[in-house]
Amino acid sequence: PIPNRPGAADFRVLGNAIDGSSEPGIVMVARDDNANGVPDDTWYELRGSEAANPATVRAYAVTYYRPASDTDPVRWTDNMGSSGYIERTIHPQSFYPGWIEADSFTLTGTRLPDNGWYDEARGLWVMSSYAFGYADNLPNRDEGSCMDIDWATDAEGNAVSLDAVDFVRIYTAVNQQIPTNLVGELSTEVAGVVPVE
Structure with a gap:
Protein backbone atom coordinates (compact mmCIF):
# COMPACT_ATOMS: atom_id res chain seq x y z
CA PRO A 1 0.00 0.00 0.00
CA ILE A 2 0.91 3.65 -0.43
CA PRO A 3 0.39 5.41 2.92
CA ASN A 4 -1.25 8.81 3.19
CA ARG A 5 1.41 11.18 4.53
CA PRO A 6 -0.41 14.01 6.32
CA GLY A 7 0.14 17.38 4.68
CA ALA A 8 2.42 15.99 1.97
CA ALA A 9 2.35 14.39 -1.46
CA ASP A 10 2.11 10.60 -1.37
CA PHE A 11 3.07 9.32 -4.82
CA ARG A 12 4.39 10.51 -8.16
CA VAL A 13 2.98 9.51 -11.54
CA LEU A 14 5.71 9.20 -14.16
CA GLY A 15 4.84 10.08 -17.74
CA ASN A 16 6.50 11.66 -20.75
CA ALA A 17 5.20 15.23 -20.48
CA ILE A 18 7.52 18.07 -21.36
CA ASP A 19 6.80 21.77 -21.22
CA GLY A 20 4.08 22.50 -23.79
CA SER A 21 3.23 18.84 -24.36
CA SER A 22 0.72 17.83 -21.68
CA GLU A 23 -1.60 14.86 -22.22
CA PRO A 24 -3.42 14.97 -18.86
CA GLY A 25 -4.98 11.92 -17.27
CA ILE A 26 -7.41 11.57 -14.38
CA VAL A 27 -5.87 9.74 -11.41
CA MET A 28 -8.06 7.42 -9.33
CA VAL A 29 -7.19 5.46 -6.19
CA ALA A 30 -8.73 2.54 -4.30
CA ARG A 31 -8.14 0.52 -1.16
CA ASP A 32 -8.27 -3.26 -1.03
CA ASP A 33 -11.09 -3.20 1.54
CA ASN A 34 -12.10 -6.81 0.93
CA ALA A 35 -8.43 -7.97 1.01
CA ASN A 36 -8.70 -10.10 -2.14
CA GLY A 37 -5.82 -8.44 -4.01
CA VAL A 38 -8.13 -7.38 -6.86
CA PRO A 39 -9.09 -3.76 -7.64
CA ASP A 40 -12.82 -4.39 -7.21
CA ASP A 41 -13.55 -1.99 -4.34
CA THR A 42 -14.68 1.65 -4.53
CA TRP A 43 -12.59 3.96 -6.68
CA TYR A 44 -11.99 7.61 -5.76
CA GLU A 45 -10.98 10.37 -8.15
CA LEU A 46 -8.20 12.72 -7.09
CA ARG A 47 -9.43 16.30 -7.27
CA GLY A 48 -7.06 18.17 -9.57
CA SER A 49 -6.79 21.86 -10.32
CA GLU A 50 -9.58 21.82 -12.93
CA ALA A 51 -12.25 20.16 -10.78
CA ALA A 52 -14.11 23.46 -10.27
CA ASN A 53 -13.60 24.67 -13.85
CA PRO A 54 -17.07 25.07 -15.43
CA ALA A 55 -15.71 23.52 -18.65
CA THR A 56 -14.83 20.26 -16.85
CA VAL A 57 -17.45 17.55 -17.46
CA ARG A 111 -13.35 15.16 -19.17
CA LEU A 112 -11.05 18.14 -18.78
CA PRO A 113 -11.25 21.19 -21.05
CA ASP A 114 -9.18 20.96 -24.23
CA ASN A 115 -5.64 22.10 -23.51
CA GLY A 116 -4.26 22.31 -27.04
CA TRP A 117 -3.98 25.63 -28.85
CA TYR A 118 -2.02 27.10 -31.73
CA ASP A 119 0.67 29.61 -30.74
CA GLU A 120 0.75 32.03 -33.69
CA ALA A 121 3.92 33.76 -32.48
CA ARG A 122 5.89 30.51 -32.31
CA GLY A 123 4.12 28.78 -35.19
CA LEU A 124 3.36 25.58 -33.31
CA TRP A 125 0.74 23.72 -31.32
CA VAL A 126 1.02 23.81 -27.53
CA MET A 127 -0.68 21.46 -25.07
CA SER A 128 -0.76 23.53 -21.90
CA SER A 129 -0.31 21.91 -18.50
CA TYR A 130 -2.82 22.24 -15.70
CA ALA A 131 -1.62 23.35 -12.25
CA PHE A 132 -1.75 19.98 -10.46
CA GLY A 133 -3.49 16.67 -9.96
CA TYR A 134 -3.18 14.94 -13.35
CA ALA A 135 -0.93 12.25 -14.81
CA ASP A 136 1.36 13.01 -17.78
CA ASN A 137 0.59 16.68 -17.26
CA LEU A 138 3.91 18.08 -16.02
CA PRO A 139 7.50 16.81 -16.37
CA ASN A 140 8.45 14.02 -13.96
CA ARG A 141 10.90 16.29 -12.10
CA ASP A 142 8.12 18.83 -11.41
CA GLU A 143 6.34 18.74 -8.05
CA GLY A 144 3.11 18.91 -10.07
CA SER A 145 3.60 15.26 -11.04
CA CYS A 146 3.10 14.33 -7.37
CA MET A 147 -0.32 13.27 -6.07
CA ASP A 148 -1.86 13.62 -2.62
CA ILE A 149 -4.27 10.96 -1.35
CA ASP A 150 -6.03 13.78 0.55
CA TRP A 151 -7.38 14.94 -2.84
CA ALA A 152 -9.58 11.81 -3.07
CA THR A 153 -13.27 12.42 -3.78
CA ASP A 154 -16.30 10.14 -4.06
CA ALA A 155 -18.61 9.86 -7.07
CA GLU A 156 -20.46 13.03 -5.99
CA GLY A 157 -17.24 15.03 -5.64
CA ASN A 158 -17.17 14.98 -1.84
CA ALA A 159 -13.83 14.65 -0.05
CA VAL A 160 -13.09 11.25 1.48
CA SER A 161 -10.48 10.30 4.06
CA LEU A 162 -8.14 7.42 3.17
CA ASP A 163 -5.21 6.32 5.32
CA ALA A 164 -3.59 4.49 2.39
CA VAL A 165 -4.32 3.19 -1.11
CA ASP A 166 -3.58 -0.14 -2.72
CA PHE A 167 -4.46 0.58 -6.35
CA VAL A 168 -4.03 3.47 -8.78
CA ARG A 169 -5.68 3.73 -12.19
CA ILE A 170 -5.37 6.47 -14.77
CA TYR A 171 -7.29 7.37 -17.90
CA THR A 172 -6.95 10.04 -20.57
CA ALA A 173 -8.91 13.13 -19.54
CA VAL A 174 -9.13 15.06 -22.82
CA ASN A 175 -10.87 14.23 -26.07
CA GLN A 176 -8.90 16.30 -28.49
CA GLN A 177 -6.74 15.75 -31.54
CA ILE A 178 -4.21 18.33 -32.60
CA PRO A 179 -4.50 18.94 -36.37
CA THR A 180 -0.92 18.10 -37.21
CA ASN A 181 0.98 14.94 -38.00
CA LEU A 182 3.69 15.97 -35.55
CA VAL A 183 1.67 15.14 -32.44
CA GLY A 184 -0.91 12.50 -33.24
CA GLU A 185 -3.73 11.75 -30.84
CA LEU A 186 -3.64 13.12 -27.30
CA SER A 187 -3.46 10.22 -24.87
CA THR A 188 -2.01 9.94 -21.40
CA GLU A 189 1.19 7.90 -21.22
CA VAL A 190 2.16 6.40 -17.87
CA ALA A 191 5.62 5.02 -17.14
CA GLY A 192 4.98 4.19 -13.50
CA VAL A 193 3.67 5.18 -10.09
CA VAL A 194 6.19 5.56 -7.28
CA PRO A 195 5.69 6.46 -3.60
CA VAL A 196 7.15 9.77 -2.43
CA GLU A 197 9.61 9.27 0.41
Whole structure:
Protein backbone atom coordinates (compact mmCIF):
# COMPACT_ATOMS: atom_id res chain seq x y z
CA PRO A 1 0.00 0.00 0.00
CA ILE A 2 0.91 3.65 -0.43
CA PRO A 3 0.39 5.41 2.92
CA ASN A 4 -1.25 8.81 3.19
CA ARG A 5 1.41 11.18 4.53
CA PRO A 6 -0.41 14.01 6.32
CA GLY A 7 0.14 17.38 4.68
CA ALA A 8 2.42 15.99 1.97
CA ALA A 9 2.35 14.39 -1.46
CA ASP A 10 2.11 10.60 -1.37
CA PHE A 11 3.07 9.32 -4.82
CA ARG A 12 4.39 10.51 -8.16
CA VAL A 13 2.98 9.51 -11.54
CA LEU A 14 5.71 9.20 -14.16
CA GLY A 15 4.84 10.08 -17.74
CA ASN A 16 6.50 11.66 -20.75
CA ALA A 17 5.20 15.23 -20.48
CA ILE A 18 7.52 18.07 -21.36
CA ASP A 19 6.80 21.77 -21.22
CA GLY A 20 4.08 22.50 -23.79
CA SER A 21 3.23 18.84 -24.36
CA SER A 22 0.72 17.83 -21.68
CA GLU A 23 -1.60 14.86 -22.22
CA PRO A 24 -3.42 14.97 -18.86
CA GLY A 25 -4.98 11.92 -17.27
CA ILE A 26 -7.41 11.57 -14.38
CA VAL A 27 -5.87 9.74 -11.41
CA MET A 28 -8.06 7.42 -9.33
CA VAL A 29 -7.19 5.46 -6.19
CA ALA A 30 -8.73 2.54 -4.30
CA ARG A 31 -8.14 0.52 -1.16
CA ASP A 32 -8.27 -3.26 -1.03
CA ASP A 33 -11.09 -3.20 1.54
CA ASN A 34 -12.10 -6.81 0.93
CA ALA A 35 -8.43 -7.97 1.01
CA ASN A 36 -8.70 -10.10 -2.14
CA GLY A 37 -5.82 -8.44 -4.01
CA VAL A 38 -8.13 -7.38 -6.86
CA PRO A 39 -9.09 -3.76 -7.64
CA ASP A 40 -12.82 -4.39 -7.21
CA ASP A 41 -13.55 -1.99 -4.34
CA THR A 42 -14.68 1.65 -4.53
CA TRP A 43 -12.59 3.96 -6.68
CA TYR A 44 -11.99 7.61 -5.76
CA GLU A 45 -10.98 10.37 -8.15
CA LEU A 46 -8.20 12.72 -7.09
CA ARG A 47 -9.43 16.30 -7.27
CA GLY A 48 -7.06 18.17 -9.57
CA SER A 49 -6.79 21.86 -10.32
CA GLU A 50 -9.58 21.82 -12.93
CA ALA A 51 -12.25 20.16 -10.78
CA ALA A 52 -14.11 23.46 -10.27
CA ASN A 53 -13.60 24.67 -13.85
CA PRO A 54 -17.07 25.07 -15.43
CA ALA A 55 -15.71 23.52 -18.65
CA THR A 56 -14.83 20.26 -16.85
CA VAL A 57 -17.45 17.55 -17.46
CA ARG A 58 -17.79 15.05 -14.60
CA ALA A 59 -20.23 12.62 -16.21
CA TYR A 60 -18.66 12.45 -19.65
CA ALA A 61 -19.29 9.41 -21.86
CA VAL A 62 -17.65 8.70 -25.21
CA THR A 63 -18.45 5.78 -27.52
CA TYR A 64 -15.91 4.45 -30.02
CA TYR A 65 -16.91 2.47 -33.13
CA ARG A 66 -14.90 -0.26 -34.84
CA PRO A 67 -13.58 1.01 -38.19
CA ALA A 68 -13.99 -0.98 -41.40
CA SER A 69 -10.25 -1.71 -41.43
CA ASP A 70 -7.35 -1.35 -39.02
CA THR A 71 -5.96 1.52 -41.08
CA ASP A 72 -9.15 3.63 -40.90
CA PRO A 73 -9.72 6.35 -38.30
CA VAL A 74 -11.89 5.47 -35.29
CA ARG A 75 -15.24 7.28 -35.16
CA TRP A 76 -16.54 8.50 -31.80
CA THR A 77 -19.68 10.14 -30.40
CA ASP A 78 -20.23 11.55 -26.93
CA ASN A 79 -23.07 12.40 -24.57
CA MET A 80 -22.56 16.12 -25.22
CA GLY A 81 -23.72 15.86 -28.84
CA SER A 82 -20.23 15.95 -30.35
CA SER A 83 -18.62 13.47 -32.72
CA GLY A 84 -15.41 13.03 -34.61
CA TYR A 85 -12.59 10.69 -35.55
CA ILE A 86 -9.31 9.65 -34.01
CA GLU A 87 -6.96 9.89 -36.97
CA ARG A 88 -3.90 7.69 -37.32
CA THR A 89 -1.47 10.47 -38.17
CA ILE A 90 1.78 8.94 -36.90
CA HIS A 91 1.32 5.50 -35.38
CA PRO A 92 0.82 2.48 -37.67
CA GLN A 93 -1.20 0.32 -35.25
CA SER A 94 -4.98 0.21 -35.11
CA PHE A 95 -6.48 2.51 -32.48
CA TYR A 96 -9.48 0.26 -31.87
CA PRO A 97 -8.58 -2.16 -29.04
CA GLY A 98 -7.96 -5.65 -30.38
CA TRP A 99 -9.29 -7.35 -27.24
CA ILE A 100 -12.76 -5.79 -27.59
CA GLU A 101 -15.02 -8.05 -29.63
CA ALA A 102 -18.00 -5.68 -29.80
CA ASP A 103 -18.32 -3.19 -32.66
CA SER A 104 -18.50 -0.30 -30.18
CA PHE A 105 -17.66 0.42 -26.57
CA THR A 106 -18.31 3.31 -24.20
CA LEU A 107 -16.01 4.86 -21.60
CA THR A 108 -17.21 7.19 -18.86
CA GLY A 109 -15.43 9.56 -16.51
CA THR A 110 -14.32 13.15 -16.11
CA ARG A 111 -13.35 15.16 -19.17
CA LEU A 112 -11.05 18.14 -18.78
CA PRO A 113 -11.25 21.19 -21.05
CA ASP A 114 -9.18 20.96 -24.23
CA ASN A 115 -5.64 22.10 -23.51
CA GLY A 116 -4.26 22.31 -27.04
CA TRP A 117 -3.98 25.63 -28.85
CA TYR A 118 -2.02 27.10 -31.73
CA ASP A 119 0.67 29.61 -30.74
CA GLU A 120 0.75 32.03 -33.69
CA ALA A 121 3.92 33.76 -32.48
CA ARG A 122 5.89 30.51 -32.31
CA GLY A 123 4.12 28.78 -35.19
CA LEU A 124 3.36 25.58 -33.31
CA TRP A 125 0.74 23.72 -31.32
CA VAL A 126 1.02 23.81 -27.53
CA MET A 127 -0.68 21.46 -25.07
CA SER A 128 -0.76 23.53 -21.90
CA SER A 129 -0.31 21.91 -18.50
CA TYR A 130 -2.82 22.24 -15.70
CA ALA A 131 -1.62 23.35 -12.25
CA PHE A 132 -1.75 19.98 -10.46
CA GLY A 133 -3.49 16.67 -9.96
CA TYR A 134 -3.18 14.94 -13.35
CA ALA A 135 -0.93 12.25 -14.81
CA ASP A 136 1.36 13.01 -17.78
CA ASN A 137 0.59 16.68 -17.26
CA LEU A 138 3.91 18.08 -16.02
CA PRO A 139 7.50 16.81 -16.37
CA ASN A 140 8.45 14.02 -13.96
CA ARG A 141 10.90 16.29 -12.10
CA ASP A 142 8.12 18.83 -11.41
CA GLU A 143 6.34 18.74 -8.05
CA GLY A 144 3.11 18.91 -10.07
CA SER A 145 3.60 15.26 -11.04
CA CYS A 146 3.10 14.33 -7.37
CA MET A 147 -0.32 13.27 -6.07
CA ASP A 148 -1.86 13.62 -2.62
CA ILE A 149 -4.27 10.96 -1.35
CA ASP A 150 -6.03 13.78 0.55
CA TRP A 151 -7.38 14.94 -2.84
CA ALA A 152 -9.58 11.81 -3.07
CA THR A 153 -13.27 12.42 -3.78
CA ASP A 154 -16.30 10.14 -4.06
CA ALA A 155 -18.61 9.86 -7.07
CA GLU A 156 -20.46 13.03 -5.99
CA GLY A 157 -17.24 15.03 -5.64
CA ASN A 158 -17.17 14.98 -1.84
CA ALA A 159 -13.83 14.65 -0.05
CA VAL A 160 -13.09 11.25 1.48
CA SER A 161 -10.48 10.30 4.06
CA LEU A 162 -8.14 7.42 3.17
CA ASP A 163 -5.21 6.32 5.32
CA ALA A 164 -3.59 4.49 2.39
CA VAL A 165 -4.32 3.19 -1.11
CA ASP A 166 -3.58 -0.14 -2.72
CA PHE A 167 -4.46 0.58 -6.35
CA VAL A 168 -4.03 3.47 -8.78
CA ARG A 169 -5.68 3.73 -12.19
CA ILE A 170 -5.37 6.47 -14.77
CA TYR A 171 -7.29 7.37 -17.90
CA THR A 172 -6.95 10.04 -20.57
CA ALA A 173 -8.91 13.13 -19.54
CA VAL A 174 -9.13 15.06 -22.82
CA ASN A 175 -10.87 14.23 -26.07
CA GLN A 176 -8.90 16.30 -28.49
CA GLN A 177 -6.74 15.75 -31.54
CA ILE A 178 -4.21 18.33 -32.60
CA PRO A 179 -4.50 18.94 -36.37
CA THR A 180 -0.92 18.10 -37.21
CA ASN A 181 0.98 14.94 -38.00
CA LEU A 182 3.69 15.97 -35.55
CA VAL A 183 1.67 15.14 -32.44
CA GLY A 184 -0.91 12.50 -33.24
CA GLU A 185 -3.73 11.75 -30.84
CA LEU A 186 -3.64 13.12 -27.30
CA SER A 187 -3.46 10.22 -24.87
CA THR A 188 -2.01 9.94 -21.40
CA GLU A 189 1.19 7.90 -21.22
CA VAL A 190 2.16 6.40 -17.87
CA ALA A 191 5.62 5.02 -17.14
CA GLY A 192 4.98 4.19 -13.50
CA VAL A 193 3.67 5.18 -10.09
CA VAL A 194 6.19 5.56 -7.28
CA PRO A 195 5.69 6.46 -3.60
CA VAL A 196 7.15 9.77 -2.43
CA GLU A 197 9.61 9.27 0.41
